[in-house]
Amino acid sequence: MRSRTAAALLAAGSIALSTTACGPGSGPGGDDTKVKVGAILSMSGVYSTLGPAEKNAMTMGVEELNRTGFTVAGRKHTLEIGYADDKSDPATTGVVALRDMTQSQKLPVIAYGLGSATYVPQLRRKPVPMINILDSSYPSVLAQDPHLYLTRGGSDTYVPGCLSYTKQKLGTKSIAVITAKGEPYGEGLTQLVQKSAQAEGVKVVATSDYPLGSTDYGNAINTAVAAKPDAVYLSSVTGVILPVLKQLRQSGWTGPVLHSSGVNPDQARAILGNQFNTLMKDNYDCAGTLPTTSAHPATAAFAKAYQERWHEYPQDLTMWAYDYPFIVAAAMTEAGSTTDPVKIDRALGAISIPKGTVSGWLPNPGDLLFTDHGARTTSEVTTWCPATQTIASAMTFDHRDGAIVDQVFAKDACG
Amino acid sequence: MSQVLVNGLFLGCLFAVVAVGLTLVYGVMEVPNFAHAGVIVLAAYATWAAGDAGAPFALAALAGIACGAVVSVLTEVLAYRWVVDKPAASPAVALGLLLILQNTALRGYGGAGRSLDTPYDTVLFRIGPVTLPGVKVALVLLAVLSLAALHLLLSRTSLGRAMRAVAQDREAAAMLGVPIRRQYTLAFLIAGLLGGVAAIAYAPTFQVSPYMADDVLLSAFVVVVLGGLGSVRGAVTGALVLGVAESLGSAYVSSAYQSAFGFLLLVLVLVRWPSGLRSTDARRVA
Numbered sequence: 001m002r003s004r005t006a007a008a009l010l011a012a013g014s015i016a017l018s019t020t021a022c023g024p025g026s027g028p029g030g031d032d033t034k035v036k037v038g039a040i041l042s043m044s045g046v047y048s049t050l051g052p053a054e055k056n057a058m059t060m061g062v063e064e065l066n067r068t069g070f071t072v073a074g075r076k077h078t079l080e081i082g083y084a085d086d087k088s089d090p091a092t093t094g095v096v097a098l099r100d101m102t103q104s105q106k107l108p109v110i111a112y113g114l115g116s117a118t119y120v121p122q123l124r125r126k127p128v129p130m131i132n133i134l135d136s137s138y139p140s141v142l143a144q145d146p147h148l149y150l151t152r153g154g155s156d157t158y159v160p161g162c163l164s165y166t167k168q169k170l171g172t173k174s175i176a177v178i179t180a181k182g183e184p185y186g187e188g189l190t191q192l193v194q195k196s197a198q199a200e201g202v203k204v205v206a207t208s209d210y211p212l213g214s215t216d217y218g219n220a221i222n223t224a225v226a227a228k229p230d231a232v233y234l235s236s237v238t239g240v241i242l243p244v245l246k247q248l249r250q251s252g253w254t255g256p257v258l259h260s261s262g263v264n265p266d267q268a269r270a271i272l273g274n275q276f277n278t279l280m281k282d283n284y285d286c287a288g289t290l291p292t293t294s295a296h297p298a299t300a301a302f303a304k305a306y307q308e309r310w311h312e313y314p315q316d317l318t319m320w321a322y323d324y325p326f327i328v329a330a331a332m333t334e335a336g337s338t339t340d341p342v343k344i345d346r347a348l349g350a351i352s353i354p355k356g357t358v359s360g361w362l363p364n365p366g367d368l369l370f371t372d373h374g375a376r377t378t379s380e381v382t383t384w385c386p387a388t389q390t391i392a393s394a395m396t397f398d399h400r401d402g403a404i405v406d407q408v409f410a411k412d413a414c415g
Numbered sequence: 416m417s418q419v420l421v422n423g424l425f426l427g428c429l430f431a432v433v434a435v436g437l438t439l440v441y442g443v444m445e446v447p448n449f450a451h452a453g454v455i456v457l458a459a460y461a462t463w464a465a466g467d468a469g470a471p472f473a474l475a476a477l478a479g480i481a482c483g484a485v486v487s488v489l490t491e492v493l494a495y496r497w498v499v500d501k502p503a504a505s506p507a508v509a510l511g512l513l514l515i516l517q518n519t520a521l522r523g524y525g526g527a528g529r530s531l532d533t534p535y536d537t538v539l540f541r542i543g544p545v546t547l548p549g550v551k552v553a554l555v556l557l558a559v560l561s562l563a564a565l566h567l568l569l570s571r572t573s574l575g576r577a578m579r580a581v582a583q584d585r586e587a588a589a590m591l592g593v594p595i596r597r598q599y600t601l602a603f604l605i606a607g608l609l610g611g612v613a614a615i616a617y618a619p620t621f622q623v624s625p626y627m628a629d630d631v632l633l634s635a636f637v638v639v640v641l642g643g644l645g646s647v648r649g650a651v652t653g654a655l656v657l658g659v660a661e662s663l664g665s666a667y668v669s670s671a672y673q674s675a676f677g678f679l680l681l682v683l684v685l686v687r688w689p690s691g692l693r694s695t696d697a698r699r700v701a
Contacts, residue, residue, distance in 0.1 A: 044526025045626060052527065085526075181671035209671035213630050215621040216429070218422040218551075219665035219673060239528060243622050246530075250548040250620070252539050271622055273530025275537060 035072075035338040036080045037328050038101040038110040045088025046213070049238040049267050050113055050134060050317060055083060056310045057321035058111070060302075064322075064356060070329035073336045079325050082107065088239075090115020095122055102126045108341045109331070111324045113317075116141035116148055117184075123147050128341040129348055131327060133320040136288070138188030142373045149348055150374045151320040151327070151359065152288050155185070155260060157399040158379035159192035162233075162258055162286030163200045164404050165381045165395050170256055170284075172231045174203040176224035178217070178244060179235040181209035186236035189260055193233050205229050210244070212236075217244045221251050231256040238263045242271040249279045262287045264313035265390045276389075283384040285391065288316040288377050289360065293393035296360035313390070323357040327369070330354035349373070362398070378406075385414035417545050419666040420659060425551045427658025428558035432613040433631055434638035434650040435562060436487075436606035441644055442582040443602040445502060447636075449509040450490050452628035453516025454607055458483030458614035459623045460520055463531050472533055480611030486516065487607025491599055499599070520625040528622035536619065554616040561612045562651060565605065569647065578602060630674070634661075637677045641684055643691030652692055656680070 039058060041051035058081055066078040082101065086094035094115050101107045103126055112119070113134040123130065123145050130148050135141050136155040142148055166172040177193050180186040190207065197204050206227035208220040221244070224232055232248065234241040238261040245257060263285060268276045291303035291314045302322060306314040327348070332338050335347035352367045362378065364371040381395040394413040398406045433451065440448045462479030466472060490512050498504040538549025569575035580588040581598040589595050613631075621627060638657050642649025657677050664676030684692060 042526075044521050046624075048526030048528070048624075052525070087526075179671075209669065211671060211674050214673060215617070215627065215630050216422075216426055218425065219419070219662055220670040222418050222422065223666070223670060243528070246622075247548075247620060250536070250539070250550060252541070252546045252548075267527075271528045271530055273532040273536070275532070276530075278537070 033069075033075065033077050034080050035077050035332065036082055036105070036107055038082050038084070038097075038105070038107040039324070040084045040086050040090070040094050040097045040101070040110060040112040042088045042113055043083075043085035045086075046239045047088040047114060047237055049263075049271075050315075051085065053310075053312070053315050053318050054113060054133060054321040056312075057306065057314070057318035058324055060306065060309065061322040061325040065325045065329055070333055072332050072338050077329075077332075077338060079329060081111075081325070086112075086115065088114075091118040094118060098122050099126075102128050106339075108337075108339050108344055109328050111321070114185075116144045120145045127345070129331075129345040131324060131348075133324055134317045135185065137185045138192050140374070146373075147345060148373060149370055151323065152316075152375060152377050153379065153399070154374070155189055156192055157376075158286050158288065159189060159260060160196040160199065160399060160404055161379055161381055161395065161397045161407075162260065162284070163193065163196040163202055164397075164407070165286070166231055166256065166258060166284065167200050167202055169394070169409070170231065172202055172256065174205045174227075174229045175231050175233055175258075176206040176208070176227050176229035177204060177233045177235060178220050178224050178248075179207065179209045180212045180240050182212040183236050183240060186212075186240065189233075189235040193235065212240070215243070217247050218251070220244075221248050221253075224248075225251065225253055229255075231258055233257075234259040234261070237261050238267050239271070242268065245283075246272055246279060254282070256282045256284060258284045258286065260287045261285060262290075262315050262317065264315050266312045277386055280384040281386050284394070285382045287380065287382075289380045289396060290314070290316050290382065290391070290393070291319050291358070293380060293382065293391075294360055296358075298358045299360045302358040319359040323354070323359050326354040326357045327351070330369075383413050387414060417543070419662050421545050421547065422665075423659030423662030424655070425554060425658070426661055427655035428555045429613065429617055429631060429654075430634050430638045430657055431651045431654035432558045432561060432609055432616065433628075433635035434642070434654050435565065435647055436609040436613070437632075437635055438639045438642065438644065438647060438650040439565075439609075440602050440606050441639065442646070443578060444491075444495065444499060444599050446495050446499075446505045447509055448490075448495075448606065449506070449632065450512035450516060451487075451606060451610055451635075452632040453513045453520075454483050454487045454490070454610040455614045455617075455628040455631075456520050456623075456625055457486050457516055458607075458611040459531060459618040459627065460524055462615050462618070463529055463623045464524075466532060476615045479615050480608055483609075483611025483614060484604050484607035487603045487610060488600055490516075491603035495603075496596070496599065517625045524623075524625075526625060528624040528627075531615070531618040531623050533619045548620075550619045554620065557612050557616040561609060565609070565647070568605070574601060634674065634677055637681050641681055641691055646691065649692055656692070 041054050043051040069076045069078050084097035110130045132150045138155045140154045177190050179190040206224050208223035210217045210220040241261050268280050272279045291299050303314050330351045331344050331347040334351050335343035337343045353369050362376040382391040383394040385392050392413040396408045397404050458479045461482035462475045465475035465478040494508050535549035540547040577593045578598050638653040642653030660680045661673050661676045665673045
């Protein structure tokens, strides 16, 4: 009898612990002027460098928006975001969260970071606009479904700058690429690096892969380093490439390392440990413009406020996450509805850059925020500065009609 | 080629330390202990937390190994013990425990990866064309030392003989006066200590995170089946064979399918030797 009681208590404890750890978030608010929308973020798992920062920024955005609220059909509203953790596994946990948000909770708009393709079948059953605040994968996620929106430029807008910069400033003539196999962003980056290298006359001397989720990259690293490249490009996101970088440096590689992960100094310190400054030396990151290096006053002010509040370095995705509530509010105002996903979807294609946003978007024709469901931002190459143990802008640029334009090099990036 | 074989050795040693813990528990209790990955995770976090609090690495490592032992024993005392006569229930309990342990780490430390720093992080040995990172050399040394200690325990002590007796025939061992429950606890204690060793050997090459051991656990189960369920020697042999096979496959076919080579090897071995590389008629833990 005692054993049964103990087993029952253990089972109850297990369920309670698991459900608290896996729960999708709070229930709907009781205030009838409060509008609830959703956000599916990677709060844990291999992409967990992304979700917490996105949630922090969204929290700030919601607070700022709710200071004055927003008006829909003559009525004042405030916004609330219900969060779910996809555990870096959109195909299972993420899809379950989306079904819950759209079918059970009937939330009219969802923000998300990764996993566009896995959400498409559910979007076909229950169409709602989904605003991607992160995924610049190549080919573009926007090709997956007409209900998807992207708040940033695709990786085809910044990877070419990476090769251009390293050729011009580092004299790179050959490159090896190490890719996380089965990770769409990384695989897209590798395709783009190969195309851009060809365009720049840089030789790709080796490409090697490792299965996503693996923890020992020795074989992929050996293949890359054995080809004696001038530089190594690591294709994937921060949480995936930093352990590879660590093993790459541990294997004796001291040359330049390029990537497009958006790693910030806090993440480098956390994932690489006490040796982070040494490991990050000769490190170049090519991605969207960072809040801290942006010349845009609103973006810079956001960067300062974010750092003061959360005591961490804001990644590029924090700008887009911060702006999510403002985009939703503008679309609902334009649509005249807080509940109709079809009207809100249509309105998203008609709004201009909303007031209060900080992403510093480049204007699209007709002053619209989204053209063909995509917003545009400038791109940047950053470099690691060992003396200050942080990153600095080395080059900003834009990408139009397949060419790099408006290149601006920092005179002395690390000052 | 030599670098490829050395990489295979590194992988094999890691698989061996994890797999021996699994096979030991299976041999004594017939439990597929998926929760072993959670034990490794909590041991790694304990090491990281102690280091973060200012403890020297050696002390932090001991704290991590002790944590692994305690958590592993707790899984036996609080969960597995109650289903020992219900073999169908043990896989479900094991998976449930894994979720609990991983979510405990997730709640306690968050989902972001953390670095486990060691004094030998920057050490690099070069022997001809072969490079040997200090963290991986430490992994091999720890694996060899811990497995040698286990071998001595199992073959030269009365505790080890009792454990082997339970593994061979539980009822007969009980009739001869061997305390069965104590052997269960001892098996989990040893598995937990090995889990702690795996954590401190392996985390410095990767990172500490709630899901850090999933991939390794999968490979370790391949090793356990490959070597013959319940066989410690088989697990060590299987681990080295798997490590080298994955490394050779990565180097000469494609590193993208590193794990797949392990499963391919498993299928080939099981077709030829259905009970694994070192099968005998009786279950054993030596």
